[in-house]
Amino acid sequence: MKLIINGKEIVAQPGMTVLEAAKAGGIYIPSLCYHPRTGQAGKCRVCVVEVEGMRGLQVSCNLKVQDGMSVKTKTPQVLAAQKLVVDLLLATGKHDCIACESNGKCELQDAAYYLGIERAPFKYDDIHYAEGDKSAPFVRLDKDKCISCGRCVVACNNQVVNEVLDFAQRGYRTEIVCDDDKPMGDSSCVQCGECSQVCPVGAIVDVKSVGKARSWETKVVRTTCPYCGVGCQLDLHMKGDQIVQVTGTEEGSPNKGKLCVKGRYGYDFIYAEDRLTHPLIKENGEFRKASWDEAINLVASKFKEAIDKYGPDSVAGVSCARSINEDSYNMQKLFRGVFKTNNIDHCART
Amino acid sequence: MAGLAASFGSGAMTNSFGEFAKAKLMLCIGTNMTEAHPVASYYVKQAVKNGMTLIVADPRKQRLVKYAELFAQLKVGTDVAFLNGLMNVLITEDLYDKEFVEKNCSDFDKLKETVLKYTPEYAAKICGVEPEIIRKIARKMASVKPGAVCYTLGITEHTCGKNNVMSVANLQMLLGNLGVECGGVNPLRGQNNVQGACDMGALPNVFPGYQKVVDPAAREKFEKAWGVTGLPDKNGLMIPDMMAGLASKKVRAFWIFGENLANSEPDIRHVEHELESAEFIVVNDIFPNETTKFADVIFPAAAWCEDEGTFTSSERRVNRVRKIKDAPGEAKPNWWVFQQVAKAFGQEWPSNSGPEIWDNEVSKLAPALGGIKYVRIEKDGLQWPCPTAEHPGTTFLHKEGKFTHGKGIFKAVEWTPPAEVEDAEYPFVLSTGRRLSQYHTRTQTGRAGMDAIYKRETADMSPADAERLGIKNGEIVLVKSRRGEVRVPARVTEEVPKGMVWMTFHFREGNANWLTNTAYDPETRTAEYKACAVNVVKL
Numbered sequence: 001m002k003l004i005i006n007g008k009e010i011v012a013q014p015g016m017t018v019l020e021a022a023k024a025g026g027i028y029i030p031s032l033c034y035h036p037r038t039g040q041a042g043k044c045r046v047c048v049v050e051v052e053g054m055r056g057l058q059v060s061c062n063l064k065v066q067d068g069m070s071v072k073t074k075t076p077q078v079l080a081a082q083k084l085v086v087d088l089l090l091a092t093g094k095h096d097c098i099a100c101e102s103n104g105k106c107e108l109q110d111a112a113y114y115l116g117i118e119r120a121p122f123k124y125d126d127i128h129y130a131e132g133d134k135s136a137p138f139v140r141l142d143k144d145k146c147i148s149c150g151r152c153v154v155a156c157n158n159q160v161v162n163e164v165l166d167f168a169q170r171g172y173r174t175e176i177v178c179d180d181d182k183p184m185g186d187s188s189c190v191q192c193g194e195c196s197q198v199c200p201v202g203a204i205v206d207v208k209s210v211g212k213a214r215s216w217e218t219k220v221v222r223t224t225c226p227y228c229g230v231g232c233q234l235d236l237h238m239k240g241d242q243i244v245q246v247t248g249t250e251e252g253s254p255n256k257g258k259l260c261v262k263g264r265y266g267y268d269f270i271y272a273e274d275r276l277t278h279p280l281i282k283e284n285g286e287f288r289k290a291s292w293d294e295a296i297n298l299v300a301s302k303f304k305e306a307i308d309k310y311g312p313d314s315v316a317g318v319s320c321a322r323s324i325n326e327d328s329y330n331m332q333k334l335f336r337g338v339f340k341t342n343n344i345d346h347c348a349r350t
Numbered sequence: 351m352a353g354l355a356a357s358f359g360s361g362a363m364t365n366s367f368g369e370f371a372k373a374k375l376m377l378c379i380g381t382n383m384t385e386a387h388p389v390a391s392y393y394v395k396q397a398v399k400n401g402m403t404l405i406v407a408d409p410r411k412q413r414l415v416k417y418a419e420l421f422a423q424l425k426v427g428t429d430v431a432f433l434n435g436l437m438n439v440l441i442t443e444d445l446y447d448k449e450f451v452e453k454n455c456s457d458f459d460k461l462k463e464t465v466l467k468y469t470p471e472y473a474a475k476i477c478g479v480e481p482e483i484i485r486k487i488a489r490k491m492a493s494v495k496p497g498a499v500c501y502t503l504g505i506t507e508h509t510c511g512k513n514n515v516m517s518v519a520n521l522q523m524l525l526g527n528l529g530v531e532c533g534g535v536n537p538l539r540g541q542n543n544v545q546g547a548c549d550m551g552a553l554p555n556v557f558p559g560y561q562k563v564v565d566p567a568a569r570e571k572f573e574k575a576w577g578v579t580g581l582p583d584k585n586g587l588m589i590p591d592m593m594a595g596l597a598s599k600k601v602r603a604f605w606i607f608g609e610n611l612a613n614s615e616p617d618i619r620h621v622e623h624e625l626e627s628a629e630f631i632v633v634n635d636i637f638p639n640e641t642t643k644f645a646d647v648i649f650p651a652a653a654w655c656e657d658e659g660t661f662t663s664s665e666r667r668v669n670r671v672r673k674i675k676d677a678p679g680e681a682k683p684n685w686w687v688f689q690q691v692a693k694a695f696g697q698e699w700p701s702n703s704g705p706e707i708w709d710n711e712v713s714k715l716a717p718a719l720g721g722i723k724y725v726r727i728e729k730d731g732l733q734w735p736c737p738t739a740e741h742p743g744t745t746f747l748h749k750e751g752k753f754t755h756g757k758g759i760f761k762a763v764e765w766t767p768p769a770e771v772e773d774a775e776y777p778f779v780l781s782t783g784r785r786l787s788q789y790h791t792r793t794q795t796g797r798a799g800m801d802a803i804y805k806r807e808t809a810d811m812s813p814a815d816a817e818r819l820g821i822k823n824g825e826i827v828l829v830k831s832r833r834g835e836v837r838v839p840a841r842v843t844e845e846v847p848k849g850m851v852w853m854t855f856h857f858r859e860g861n862a863n864w865l866t867n868t869a870y871d872p873e874t875r876t877a878e879y880k881a882c883a884v885n886v887v888k889l
Binding site: 303340 | 366368386387388389390392395396398399538539541542543544545546547549550552553554557558563576578580581582584585586587588592595600601602603604605606608609611614629632634635636637638642645646647648649650651653654655656657659661662664665667668669670671674675676679680681682684687688689690691692694695697704707708711712729730731786787789793794795796797798799800802803
């Protein structure tokens with residue numbers, strides 16, 4: 001089906017919302033409470049548009065496309081309404097971008113930029129809470145940056161179903177709480193970090209990432225999680241050769257963006273100081289550094305000696321269920337094709 | 351996997367994680383999914399929110415139980431009795447899928463003969479679940495189709511592990527829950543690439559792609575591909591026999607690649623004795639650990655993120671793993687190390703990278719992987735079987751009840767108790783597993799800040815036992831078995847039933863494997879990590 005947005009013809013799938021169709025067609029409409037995985041909320045009202053034949057402004061994240069629909073996203077009325085909402089949000093929180101972790105990837109900042117807001121024209125009331133909730137090891141919650149969009153609450157309850165986050169209070173005092181308003185570190189939170197991934201602003205951030213890189217300095221590399229057998233797809237956010245953050249690949253199967261505490265925060269063992277860095281040979285009970293040639297030749301000669309003396313089945317090997325397929329393939333090829341034994345196994349059973 | 355191979359002809363998760371969220375009924379037995387496979391559990395919990403009926407069978411009241419409509423709190427190691435009890439109800443109340451059974455399965459009469467003995471009352475005596483609950487679960491499973499079964503090591507890590515798996519398979523065949531979306535028998539693999547290591551033939555009986563080493567045609571195929579002659583024609587040793595071989599001198603040179611056997615195998619003292627008696631050990635690893643100290647040579651390995659390759663997940667999906675940095679110092683990819691040793695033996699292997707090994711060797715030699723090439727898995731991975739370049743991959747196996755070896759075979763099995771059961775001296779059953787924030791022997795999570803959540807081993811025990819013994823939460827207790835003893839804080843929790851102690855193998859100090867039993871399933875050689883007898887002593 002087709003619709004017109006700002007005079008441009010856009011092809012859309014039935015069931016899509018106007019916001020989704022616009023996004024698919026490359027047209028930006030500021031929006032804050034909508035996320036593809038947390039769904040329509042219709043709360044923040046930043047995504048309003050004008051639709052020909054409909055009275056008043058329409059909330060584009062809640063409006064399904066219709067064939068032939070004509071939508072305008074930049075009329076003075078639309079922009080004024082959007083600006084008012086963003087002005088109010090900016091005035092009611094501590095939205096200082098300079099050292100914010102989300103600077104450059106903040107949807108509130110994007111909306112303000114689009115609407116040309118340098119500083120909201122209202123009196124700022126930016127400190128409600130003494131300081132952020134730093135009680136948990138991996139996730140930090142700064143309620144003064146929260147815009148009450150509710151994405152974290154929906155994600156915690158409906159995506160990962162850990163059922164920790166909820167809204168408390170109401171109206172101007174609305175806040176996000178863990179369980180019955182416990183510090184996150186004392187709550188039932190399992191630190192999966194889903195809330196941080198869906199937060200549009202800098203209210204919920206990954207502790208490990210704080211101060212590591214500005215968002216525009218990083219590039220993203222997709223890979224597969226090294227822990228359990230689910231095979232979650234990860235986006236590694238890299239600055240040089242350092243991983244500064246891990247997020248779940250939103251479109252990736254099977255996890256579609258979701259991760260657990262290990263997948264999201266268990267990555268930095270690769271940088272540990274005590275990595276093995278040289279081949280080592282034991283002599284008189286002590287390890288000494290050796291060259292690759294020396295170590296390889298020693299292993300080859302020991303295996304050859306055993307095979308010559310006691311037959312091929314006197315050697316055996318255990319492969320690794322954590323390492324890549326190609327490593328296991330070459331190891332079994334070595335045992336079968338070179339050593340001539342089928343004494344090759346791995347911990348398939350633990 | 352041997353159990354599923356016996357029943358269906360192939361051993362792997364039959365269905366996919368994506369189907370979990372849409373499922374209508376699921377039995378989770380012996381799987382602490384919220385901690386061991388958290389992302390899979392998200393889908394299960396989502397499905398419950400969408401109206402799915404969840405049934406949990408487990409000795410512990412673990413987190414998934416909160417979402418369950420029915421909960422069977424089994425005694426440790428009684429799965430076969432429980433499952434036979436369910437099948438007894440399905441058969442005697444005429445609730446099973448006759449059409450599926452007649453069309454697609456064999457040996458139904460043998461199954462019937464065996465399970466008739468397991469009336470709910472008889473099964474209840476063994477497994478401790480009320481007869482009425484057994485009836486309710488069976489009737490529920492018969493009334494909602496399709497239904498899926500998920501299990502993890504709670505099923506396999508028993509001396510009767512293979513029988514447990516075959517019982518699960520029997521149940522799903524009887525219900526006609528195979529070959530359909532949102533059904534199936536779904537073993538969740540514990541490690542990121544266990545499925546892959548099996549697929550690659552890092553097993554003593556098969557070449558890559560499950561082609562049997564005893565099959566002359568398979569040997570000829572690989573001899574030709576690898577340019578060698580005389581590939582060995584007998585099945586090799588499994589890990590426990592290799593370890594025993596170190597002490598008996600049957601094994602003279604032993605290669606350990608990325609396994610911390612000294613912490614992860616049952617009965618640490620025994621394992622260390624075996625490693626100690628080895629003549630020559632070579633280890634590939636990324637860190638020094640309890641096992642590397644037994645090595646004569648250590649090869650420093652490239653870690654995750656330091657090499658290009660693939661992992662194959664539990665749902666048979668081959669996923670890319672990318673290199674983002676060089677390995678530290680002189681550390682090298684593991685495939686390169688094996689290639690260099692082959693070279694020292696006079697063999698030149700042409701493939702010089704993960705992608706070359708996969709595209710030019712693995713996918714050419716393993717028919718089910720034939721259509722999987724690196725260019726096709728830049729984004730989402732492909733699920734095998736994927737035999738051709740055009741094949742989209744397979745989300746669920748045994749479509750329309752067509753099993754890999756023709757008909758699904760009912761393998762009737764009797765319940766057998768664990769090798770070591772509680773007695774007057776050791777009155778508790780110790781069962782083991784994993785906790786959410788840690789992973790195995792902690793070589794990685796211990797270096798990634800995860801100790802902030804869980805920093806010390808505990809002995810989890812029931813409030814009833816703690817009260818009886820005068821033990822307070824957090825108090826250091828002595829847990830001992832016939833093999834060893836540990837001193838750890840008690841963690842008093844409602845999760846654990848009376849008479850049970852539950853621990854993990856994440857930490858060297860207090861590691862459950864100082865206590866566990868080396869008894870294993872006679873066929874799969876999987877050790878009975880889930881059951882041994884211990885005593886808890888207040889200090």
